[in-house]
Amino acid sequence: AQTVTQSQPEMSVQEAETVTLSCTYDTSESDYYLFWYKQPPSRQMILVIRQEAYKQQNATENRFSVNFQKAAKSFSLKISDSQLGDAAMYFCASSGRGTSYGKLTFGQGTILTVHP
Amino acid sequence: SQTIHQWPATLVQPVGSPLSLECTVEGTSNPNLYWYRQAAGRGLQLLFYSVGIGQISSEVPQNLSASRPQDRQFILSSKKLLLSDSGFYLCAWSVRVAGGDTQYFGPGTRLTVL
Numbered sequence: 001a002q003t004v005t006q007s008q009p010e011m012s013v014q015e016a017e018t019v020t021l022s023c024t025y026d027t028s029e030s031d032y033y034l035f036w037y038k039q040p041p042s043r044q045m046i047l048v049i050r051q052e053a054y055k056q057q058n059a060t061e062n063r064f065s066v067n068f069q070k071a072a073k074s075f076s077l078k079i080s081d082s083q084l085g086d087a088a089m090y091f092c093a094s095s096g097r098g099t100s101y102g103k104l105t106f107g108q109g110t111i112l113t114v115h116p
Numbered sequence: 117s118q119t120i121h122q123w124p125a126t127l128v129q130p131v132g133s134p135l136s137l138e139c140t141v142e143g144t145s146n147p148n149l150y151w152y153r154q155a156a157g158r159g160l161q162l163l164f165y166s167v168g169i170g171q172i173s174s175e176v177p178q179n180l181s182a183s184r185p186q187d188r189q190f191i192l193s194s195k196k197l198l199l200s201d202s203g204f205y206l207c208a209w210s211v212r213v214a215g216g217d218t219q220y221f222g223p224g225t226r227l228t229v230l
Contacts, residue, residue, distance in 0.1 A: 047220065102165065102219075
């Protein structure tokens, strides 16, 4: 079984500043994947970044990076040089490689507001 | 490149009416397909997933059913809609690879049951 918790219902950031979104998870799988998805007002889910749990190196995608703390079961997303287009709801999600293979479990989301 | 389509984009249906939502994927073969539902302002809940034609797994007992008549077509249905079926329905696809799979989502269907 998997659970994903996002403790920040809302966050805000000034344009060009850096913001970090928090996520904690729990899983019974020995190997798993973690994801951050972005949902803009159009409501289409867009993949932001993915982390394979067996890799110690934190994933990065341009201005987006993660801080993966496996022992603490923490997976935070850092957005650098925030842009107005980053405003959206962000979801943390996990899926396992065993019995929960391919089944994404989502957190409740964090609404990010970017101020000009 | 791969694309995923969903239709209709918006649907308003009376309680007790049938439902059919369609999802198709282009540019890939034998994808895994998924149906999710998102209640207002909340996370997504997995409803059904399919690893091949005619193979459907249900995650949540409910008023809905799914079918996969073709490799890249996934249909969500109901015989009689309930008020609680209202929500935003998202279809997703993935391809199983050695390193695991990543799901990519369609544009979604907003369903309102009155």
